[in-house]
Amino acid sequence: MTTTNGAATPIELDPVHLQPEQDEDAEADEAGLCERCRYFDIQAFARSENRTRGYMLHDVRFAATANSGTNRDGCALCSLLLRSVEDIDRPRDTTEWELNPFRIPVEKDPSMYVHMTMCADNVVAAAQPTNAPGLGLGVNRIRTAVADRFSEVMNPSDHELCLVADSDSPAAHGNDITGRYLGTDPGSDAHFDAIQAWIRDCQSHPKCMQTVSGVPIDVHQADLPARCVQLTGHGADLAARLAVTEGIRGSYITLTHRWNGETELCKTTADNCDQRQQDGIDLQGLPKLFRDVFTVATRLGVSYVWIDSLCIIQSGDGGADWKKEAPRMAQYYQYSLFTIAGTMEDIDNGLLQPYSQDNAPWGPTNPLIRLPYRDKTGSPAGHFFVYRRQVPVVDDYCTTVRESILFRRGWILQEWLLSKRLVWYTPRGLFLECHTDGPRTEYQERVLVANAQPHLRAQLQMKANFHFGNAAILDFWYRTIEHYSSCSLTRPDQDRILAVAGLAKEVGRILADRTGDAVVEGNHHEMYLAGLWLRDIHHGLLWEEDHAAPPCNEVVGQAPSWSWASLMMLVRWPDKDYERETALRVVGLCLSRREQDQDQAQGRDGEHAESQDAEQHHRRHNAEYAIERGGWAVPARPAAASPAPPVRAPFDPTNMFACLHIRGRLCTVHVRGYLGTDGKAKAAAATAYTNRPPSEKWRAICSRAKPEVIAGWASAERLEQPDAACADAGVAVQVLLVSTRFRRKGAYLKRRDRVLDVLLVEEIDARAHVFRRLGVGRIFDGDLVAELETAGERDFQFV
Template identity: 25%
Template sequence: MGVDLVVDTDEPSIDRDQNDFIHFIHYSQRAESDTDDDHWLEKLAHPDNPVVRVAGVAMSFKAKCGSVLSKVGVSRRKLKVGGDTGKCRACDGMEGFYSWFPEIEVAAAAGCPSCNILMQGIKKYTPDKRALSSSKLTIIHSWNSGCAGRQFVRTKNRSAYLPGAMGVVAGLDRRIDVKNIFTKSKEIPEEALMELNFFGVKDDPASWNHVGLAYHISGDTSSHAAFRWFQDRLDRCIRGHSLCKTPYRSGQLPSRVLDLGSLPGAFPDPDADVRLIESKGFRGRYVCLSYCWGGTIDIRLTKDRYESYTRGIDWAILPQGYRDAIHLTRKLGVRYIWIDSLCITQDDEDDWREQASNMAPIYQGAHVTIAATKATSPSDGYFSTSPPQYQATRLSHRDSHGATSHAYVRRTIPHFFSSTAGTEPNYSLEHSPLLRRGWVFQERLLSPRILHLGTVEMAWECNEVCACECMGETQTYASEPRWAHTKGSHARNLAAAKDESDVQPDWRSTVENYTRTLLTFDKDVFPAISGVVKNMQRYRTDRYLAGVWEASVLEDLAWQAANNLVPRPKTWLAPTWSWASVTSPVHYLNYRTMLSDEYIRKAEPQTQRTVLLEASVTPAGSDPTAEVSYGELVLLGPLIEACLQWPAKAEEEQQGYGAVHGTTLIYFISDYDLSAPGPGNVPVGSAVYFLFLCREPELKNPDRASAKPRSFSLVLRRVDEGEQGSSSSQHQLGSKVIEELGGGTYERIGIYVNKPESNSRKSYVEENGVECVVKLI
C-alpha cells in the first residue's frame, strides 16, 4: 500500500479566494499600475543593477577562493552559522538555500552534514564535471520538486515521515560573468544543468524533516513490479472513484475491435494472433491504445485487407509497440483492444469521418487507455528500462562524533501532469512526445483512466488522481489555480458545475492547451477535439459554433495568437473569428473569464454594449462538431475606423501594429503576419476597424474589486468593400429593428487589449465607437 500525498496550503486555515488565480491577477495589475512607485531600496537591489552584479561577481569569486584555499589546507575550515538560527549559512539545514557550490564545498569540509550530502549528490550526477570547478555554479533549493502536479502547492507541515522529495537545481549563473555586468537579465540565457531529488523511503526516512518520502521505481516498465503497481492503481480507481465511472454505453464495445482470444483472463499463448471483429453491439471490457503514428504505418486496415484481417492478423507482422500493448491487455485479462489504425478503414473517408465522430464514446467507454507516452512510433516499442541517473543512490555522512546522516538522491524524473508546469527541467514534454499530438489531447481528456508508459517509469491519470512510481498518488486538482488545465481539473470542473455558465471557463482553458499541440493535417483542427465538444454538450445547451459557444461568444472570441509572425494559412480552415483559423497556439488574456461565478460578478445583459444578433456555421459533413465549410457571426457594437500605420518592433513571437484614429495611436496585436504576401495581406495605409467586444467581469472580493477590468476589441478589415458598401439589410434586436447601412462584411485580423487609464471603466473603442452591425466571416 503506497503512501498517499496529502496536500496542505500555505496557511492552516486559508480562504480559498486567496489560493486562486485571482490572487495573481490582483498583484499583477498593481504591478502594472503607473501610479505605484517602486521603493528606492527595491530599485537598488534589482538584479539588473550593475552594482548588484559587481557584488555578485566579487562574492562568487570569494567563495571559489575560499573553496580552493580550504582544499589545499591554507585556509582554516570553519563552519559559518547564522546568528539567529545557528544553522549553516550555506544550506540553512536543508530548509532553503541559494548558494554557490564552492560555499557548499567549504561548509562540507568544515563538517556540515547537510552540505556534505548535497556535495556528494551534485558531484555524482552533474553531467558536465567541468562545471564543478566553476565559481558560477549555483545550488538552489526547490522544495517538493518532481512530484506530479505539486508545483502549485506548498505546505508548512514538513517531516521526514511525510511525502515530498526535496528538489535541488544546479545551474550556471551567467549574470555574474564580468562581460555581462551591463546586460539585462532577460537577455542572459538560463543554463540549468540538472535537478536532483533528495528523499527518504518509508522504511528508511532521511535525516532531515525537509527531506520527505518518495519511492524507488521499478526500473523496467515491462517488469512484474511495474505491472503490480499498474494493477493496484487500476483496482483503486475502479473501487473508489465516482468521477471515473463512464456515462457512455456501459460496457458496449466500439463497432470494431481486435479480439485477443476466446478465454478472457487465461491466454496460454501471449504471442497468439489477433483478429478484427465487428462487435454488433456486444458488451465487454476493452482497452484503448493512444500512441504516435510516426508517419505511415504499414500495418493498417484498408478496404482490400478488411476480409483477411477478420480471419486473423499474423502476430509476426505487428510492430513491437502493438505487441507490447496487446501483451499488457492480455495480462490484465481483457479480451478486446481498440487500435485506430486497425479498427478504422484508413482509405475510406466516410468510415474515417464516422469513426472520428465517435471518439467520445470510444475512449470514455474504455476499461483503461494505454498511452505510449514515450514513443514516437509503434516500431519503437512501448516498454523501457530506466536510465541509470534516475536510479536512486543512498548517500551518508559520519561526523567526528560518529553520528550518521543520510538521504537518497537521483536525477529528478520528468513529469508532465500539469500542462502549465514551470520551467524546471523535470516538467517537460521532451520525454513525452505523445502528449504533443493534437488527437491525443482529447483521448487524454475523454478516457476515464490512463496508464502512461514513459521513458523512466509508469504514470497514472484518472479523473480524480494522478500518480507515478516515484512519488505515489497526489490529489491536487481542487487546490490548483483554475488556469491549470489538467485531466482531473477538467473532469472536476464539469462535475461540479451548478449551471451552464460554470463550464464556460473550462472551454477557454481547453482551447489554450489544445492549440499548443501539433496536428499532422491542419484540417483536423476541429475533428481532433470534436469528442471533447460532444462531452461538453452534455453540460450546456447553447450552440457550438466552430470553436466558440453561442452563450459565451464574446468572451470566447477574445483570444490572442501566441505567435503572429507566421502568415495566415493558405488553405481555409475556419472563419477568421475562430481560433482555428490560425496555426499558432492561442491564449486568453481576459484572465477573469477563467474564473467561476464564485469569484466574479455576472454582467447584466442590458449592460453589454456588444451583442450577437445572428450566427451560422455550415459543417463540411454530417457532424456539426467536425470540419466546417463556412461560418459567419453578426454582431452589434461600437465600431471605429482607423488607418494602419506601421508594424512595431517584433518581440520574440509577437508582432504589434499601430493604427491611427484621429490623433490617437492604437497599438494592437495581429492574429498573423499582416505583411506576408497572399490573401491575408493588409498593406500599411489600409483602413482597419475596431469592434468593441467585451470587458473583464467585476470581482466579487471587495478588496480587489477596485482593480480596473481590461477590455477587448476585435481588429477587422473589410472585404469586398465595393460590393458590400452599397448593401442594406435589417436585423431584429428585441422590439427594435436596426438597419445596416453600409455595414459590409469583415474579416478578423487581430485583437486590441485596453486597460482604462482614467477613472472611467470604458475602453477607448467603447467610448468613441459608433454602434454598427458587423458581419464577420
C-alpha cells in the same frame, strides 16, 4: 524547527537506533552500514510528534569517511545523508548579523544536525500511536535539512531520498513503507500486479467512474466501440482479429500513439477491413508497439483493444467512417479500462523492453541502500531500501511525459483529458495517472500539483477541472484550446476541429444540462461553430495570436477566418470580463458549403484562396438558420411561410465551417506601427491584461480625425504592413464592435472608462456584404469610442 504546517515545534534528535544489544547478530548482514545505521529503527520516527529524528552532522561526516570503524568504504546511509546536505548553507537565525565574519562554517559547527523527517511524497502526515492497529507510518520519502538541535531556522535539502520495500515484505504489509521496489523490467509480474492494484484503487474514486458530463461508467460492462481488436490465446498462441463490437458490453483498453511509417503500412482500409474481420490480423505485420499492447491486455485478462489506425477505416471510403467515429472518441476513451501511451522517441522496440540501470530512478551513481526493518514491537523483520532519486519525480514526469514527442500531437490532448486512467510507458519507467489522484510512478511516488512548476501545474489543474462540477467550464474550454493550438497535426485541414470533437461533445453536454436542455439519444442543441460556442461568441471571437511563440501562418482553408482553427498558430484569450456589454448580434447562420466550393478550396493555399472561397460561397447562399431569443438556431423560413413548430439546429462537434450573419457597428480606423516603447505597451495592456504581454507585436490604432493620438491597440494576424514606427501614415482598416468592457481608474473616487473589444475586418465581397477577420484589438480613446458606439448598425456576413 518549522514543521510542514508552519508551526514551530521542538524536535527530538536522539539517535534513531534504540535497540538492545542482542539484536546485533540479527543485523550483522547489513553490509555497508556503520554500527549506528545497522540498528536503524524506523519506528522511532513514529514516536516523534513531527516524525523527525536526527544525527549530528560531524558524526555523519565521520561515518561517511572511508576506513571509519569496521566499514572500509564508509557508511552508505551516512554518505547518502551527507551528499544530500553538503551543499546547504548554514541556516541563519534572524537575530544574526548577515555579514558576520566570525560565523562558524556549517561543516565545522559542532551544534549542527542532519534532520530527517519521514513523509509521504514530501508531505508530513500526523503521527499515529505506535500501537494503533492497522496503521503504519505510510511513508516513501526522507526529507533532510541542516539546523542545530532546537532551532526554528533550518535549511532543507532539495534531494529526494526515497524509501521502497518489496511488495511481499513486512515493511510493505505493515504499511510503514508505501514505496515499492519492482525492478527495471516493465514486463515483470510485479509491474502487472502494480497496474492491477492501481486499477482497483481507482475504481473507488467517484470522479473516475463517471464521464466528464456525469454519466456513470462500469468499466467491466462498458459499451464497446464500433470495432475492436479481439484477442484470443496467450504468448505464442496469441491471435487477433478485427471484430464488430457495437452493441456488446465488456472491458477494453485504448491506445494513444504517434503515427509513423509502420502505422501507415498496417492501417485498416476499405479494402482490407472485411478480410481482417474474417481471417484475422497478421501479428507479424504489426509494429512491436501494437503487439506489446496486446501482451499487456492479455496479461491483465482483457480481450479487447481499441487502436484508431486498426479500428477505424482510414482510407478508401471518402472519410465516411472517420467522420462517424471521431465524435465517438469521447465515449471510447472515457469508458476504457485504461489508455496506454508510449512516450519513447524510438518506439520501434515496443513498450516492454527492460530499461537500463542508467534510466532507473536511482541511476548509476546512487545505488539502492538496504536498511533493517523493525516492526512495532521492535523485532527485526526483514529490510527496506533507500536511495536518492537522480531526477525529482515531478521533473521526471514533465520531461518523459509532458515534454515528450507524443505530447506534441494534436490528438493527444483530448485522449489525455478524456481517459480516466492512463499508463505511460516512458524510457525511465511507468507513470500511472488517474483523473482523481493524478500521476504516480509504479514505485508509488505521486506527482503532486503543489510541487510542480507553474506550466505543469496549470496542465494538471486543467485535467482536474474538466468535470461537470466546474462552474466555469467555458473558461476550461479556452485554456484547453490555448494549449491545443501549440500542438502539431499531420492533416490540419481535416483534423483541426476533429481532434477536439470529443472534448466539444462533453462540454456541450454540460452546457445543455445547465440550461435544462435535455440530452436525448446523445443529441442536444448547443450551437458549436468551428471551435467556438454561440452562447459565448462575444468572448470566443476575441482570440489573439500569441506573439511569444514563433510565427506560423499556415492557413486552414476549411475554417472561417473568425475561428482560431483557421490558422495553425498559438492563440490565447484575454481574461473574461463578466460585466461587459455585448454589441454585435448573430442573427443567422449558414453551416454548409456547396460541393464545388469545397473542390475549389482544395489545391489553393494562402489568404487569397481563403478569401476567394468565402466570396464565391456567399454569393450563392442565404442564412440556413435564424437565431431566436435564447440563442437557439432554427431553420430560416421566408416571411410568407406558414408558421410551424421550430426544429432546432443539431449539435455537431465536427463542425468545421460556419458563416455568421451579423448585425453590428463598423467604423474605419488607421492601424500604424508597433507600440515600441515600454510605456505605450503597458498602457495598452491595461485595457485587457493584468501585466504587460511578453511581446512587442501590438500595433497602434488611431482615428482618422486624430492620427497622432494612440487610441487603442491591434493584434493583426492577417494584416500586411511593414514593420514601421508609430509615426507612419498607417493602413485604413474597418473595425467591428464586439463588446464593451470597463476599466476602473482612480485611488478613491474611481471612474469607469469604457474600453471597446473590436475585430479588424476586411470586406471581400461588396455586393454580398461579406467580411473576413484580419485581427483583434481594443479601443480606449474617448472620441473614437463615441464614434464607434454611435455608428449605424449594418447587416453583413462574416466568414
